[in-house]
Amino acid sequence: MTKAKDVETVITAHDRERERLDPRGDMAAAADGSSRPASESARSSEPATIAPVRLGPITVPTPVVLSPMAGVTNWPFRVLCEEYGPDGLYVAEMITARALVARNPKALRLCRFAPSEKIRSLQLYGVNPAIVEQAARIVVDEDMADHVDLNFGCPVPKVTRRGGGSALPWKTDLFRGIIQRVVRVCSEADIPVTAKIRVGIDHEHETFMEAGRIAQEEGCAAVTLHARTTAEYYGGHSDWSRIGELVEALDIPVFGNGDIWGADDALEMVRETGCAGVAIGRGCQGRPWLFSDIKHAFAGDDTRVNPTLGEVSRVIERHAELLAEFYDGDERMAVHDLRKHVAWYLKGFPVGGSTRKAFMECESLDDVRREIGRLEPAMTFPERVKDKPRGRVRFAKKVHLPYGWLESRQTTHEQRETLFGDDPMDASY
Ligand SMILES: Cc1cc2nc3c(=O)[nH]c(=O)nc-3n(C[C@H](O)[C@H](O)[C@H](O)COP(=O)(O)O)c2cc1C
Numbered sequence: 001m002t003k004a005k006d007v008e009t010v011i012t013a014h015d016r017e018r019e020r021l022d023p024r025g026d027m028a029a030a031a032d033g034s035s036r037p038a039s040e041s042a043r044s045s046e047p048a049t050i051a052p053v054r055l056g057p058i059t060v061p062t063p064v065v066l067s068p069m070a071g072v073t074n075w076p077f078r079v080l081c082e083e084y085g086p087d088g089l090y091v092a093e094m095i096t097a098r099a100l101v102a103r104n105p106k107a108l109r110l111c112r113f114a115p116s117e118k119i120r121s122l123q124l125y126g127v128n129p130a131i132v133e134q135a136a137r138i139v140v141d142e143d144m145a146d147h148v149d150l151n152f153g154c155p156v157p158k159v160t161r162r163g164g165g166s167a168l169p170w171k172t173d174l175f176r177g178i179i180q181r182v183v184r185v186c187s188e189a190d191i192p193v194t195a196k197i198r199v200g201i202d203h204e205h206e207t208f209m210e211a212g213r214i215a216q217e218e219g220c221a222a223v224t225l226h227a228r229t230t231a232e233y234y235g236g237h238s239d240w241s242r243i244g245e246l247v248e249a250l251d252i253p254v255f256g257n258g259d260i261w262g263a264d265d266a267l268e269m270v271r272e273t274g275c276a277g278v279a280i281g282r283g284c285q286g287r288p289w290l291f292s293d294i295k296h297a298f299a300g301d302d303t304r305v306n307p308t309l310g311e312v313s314r315v316i317e318r319h320a321e322l323l324a325e326f327y328d329g330d331e332r333m334a335v336h337d338l339r340k341h342v343a344w345y346l347k348g349f350p351v352g353g354s355t356r357k358a359f360m361e362c363e364s365l366d367d368v369r370r371e372i373g374r375l376e377p378a379m380t381f382p383e384r385v386k387d388k389p390r391g392r393v394r395f396a397k398k399v400h401l402p403y404g405w406l407e408s409r410q411t412t413h414e415q416r417e418t419l420f421g422d423d424p425m426d427a428s429y
Contacts, residue, residue, distance in 0.1 A: 050298040053253045053276050055221040056192030058119055058147060061087035062295045063277025064266065065224065065255055068093050068123040068149065068196070071340070072285065075114045076322030080315065081284060082117060084305070085291025089121055094151045097126030097135035109326070111144050120144070123196070125151040127164045128420040129177035136185040148186055150178060152211065153196045155230040161400035163411075163419055166198040166230040169211040173410045176214050183219040192221035196257075196279075199242050201399060202231040205406060208242060209249060216252050224255040224279050234282075235395030244273040255279045262290070262387025263297035263304065282391030286344025288315065306386075309349055310377025316345050320368045335362045348385030351375065 053063040066073055066081050068091040078090040092110060099107035113120045122145040126132035132150075139145050152175065154165025161167075169175045183193045195215040200206030208225055215223050225246050227238040238258020247254045253276030256269045261283045269278055284290040289305035296303045307315070319341055323334035342359045355374065362368045402419065411419070 050270060053222065055147060055194065057190050058192060060089045060277065062298055063255070064088040064291060064294045064298070065277060065279035066090040066284065067257055067279040067281035068151070069281055070094055074110060074326055075112055075117065076319060076326050077288065079114045079116060079322060080288040080319060081291050084289045085295040087295065088291055089119055089147070090117065091121045091123055091149055094123045094125040094154065097124050097132040100135045100138055101131055119146050121147040121149065123149040123151050124182070125154065125164060126178065127162055127168060127174065129174060129181050131420070132178045133181035133185060136182040140185055140189045140191065146191060148182065148191055148193050150182060150193065150195045153198045153226050155198065155233050155396060157400040160230060161402065163402045163405065167201060167401050167405065169197055169207040170201055170205060170405065170409065171411045172210065172214065175211060176218060179215055179218040179220060187219070193219070194222045194224065195220050196224040196226070198226050199229045199239070202229045208246060212246050212250050216250050220252060222253040222255060222276070223250070224257050226257040228258060230399050231396050233394060233396035234392040240269055240272050243269070243275050247274045253277065257281070261389055263293040264387070266294045267297050285391050286341060286347055306381045308377060308381065309375050309379035312345050313372045313375050313377065316342060317369060317372055320365055324365055331364045335364065335368055338368065344390065347390060348382035349379060
């Protein structure tokens with residue numbers, strides 16, 4: 001895949017869009033060039049005020065982000081989302097810094113973009129500042145992205161038990177070190193860096209406020225807050241009041257994240273928190289048209305996409321074809337990847353277990369097309385799943401952390417030794 005459009009071209013188009021979206025010209029532009037809605041005017045019963053968000057040289061005309069999702073937000077899915085809502089930010093799933101540095105072919109595949117993608121947005125994950133810096137260096141030297149997000153929000157045990165993802169901001173030296181190094185490298189190419197965080201490890205060990213301040217001090221262009229702790233995992237409801245607290249505390253834009261299932265939720269989050277934009281994860285699984293709904297809602301238009309099963313089928317077929325391209329023509333890998341998406345696309349439609357099973361057994365694009373041909377195209381979109389929770393919803397059974405992690409806010413020499421002391425990739429250690 002080749003480089004996306006020149007960023008300058010995108011900005012010119014975005015500036016026109018900014019005028020269109022902000023006809024009254026009262027966008028709250030901060031002195032540093034960042035933009036976020038004036039929090040007071042965006043609160044409570046007031047209508048939501050949405051302005052384009054600037055991330056360094058990039059402008060996101062409709063400040064809605066496809067939140068990175070491992071195994072989901074590869075370029076075929078991003079392309080579908082961007083086609084529905086062409087002015088947002090569509091982030092690739094997390095790339096393990098070490099895998100990129102080692103030039104792991106799977107990691108390199110995840111770094112590809114489709115030519116149609118306007119802003120090439122990558123997310124890096126790592127624990128060792130030196131390795132994440134090396135990964136950023138590759139991104140910059142090889143012109144791999146226009147925007148880099150850093151993952152400090154992952155709650156998955158295999159990540160947090162190594163001190164990564166949402167466990168990492170607890171260690172402020174590592175957190176600051178990673179951001180400082182990545183911002184320094186990316187600034188050479190004028191690539192904006194953002195950080196994605198959670199509220200903390202649990203409510204006794206909250207980190208978001210300090211993490212947000214550090215991110216701002218070290219030059220991040222924005223932060224995204226998923227307002228749950230690691231312990232909350234995906235259970236309960238994201239506590240949007242914490243997003244409002246962070247908006248109050250920071251000057252850089254804050255993207256609010258967690259439990260946006262429909263366009264009204266997006267408006268509500270902006271109203272309640274004053275956030276500069278929203279990030280959507282599970283809500284768009286099997287519903288890439290959610291980006292169209294939110295774009296319309298942010299423009300004050302109540303047009304919503306309500307596809308029939310026939311229309312959903314065409315999206316499934318196109319998704320399958322794009323995945324085949326993503327896997328360099330390997331249809332088997334494509335349709336295996338498609339399986340989870342099909343389960344999401346068909347959620348709520350009364351199509352029966354045997355149909356779902358038949359999709360799960362497909363091995364080629366022709367198999368997928370055959371099963372699509374058996375669906376009832378006139379079936380309307382099921383009301384009971386529209387704008388309702390989907391995907392993961394459970395709490396963590398237990399938070400897994402490295403030994404002694406919570407004892408202090410800085411890593412000890414021993415901890416650094418255990419975490420990455422023997423990494424042959426880490427020349428600086
Ligand atoms: C399947 C799945 C994979 C995810 N992978 C990532 C990831 O790679 N990087 C990341 O920062 N967050 C990841 N997340 C978290 C989402 O980006 C998002 O923060 C979270 O789902 C909350 O938003 P939502 O309520 O809109 O789903 C993932 C979430 C899910 C459900």
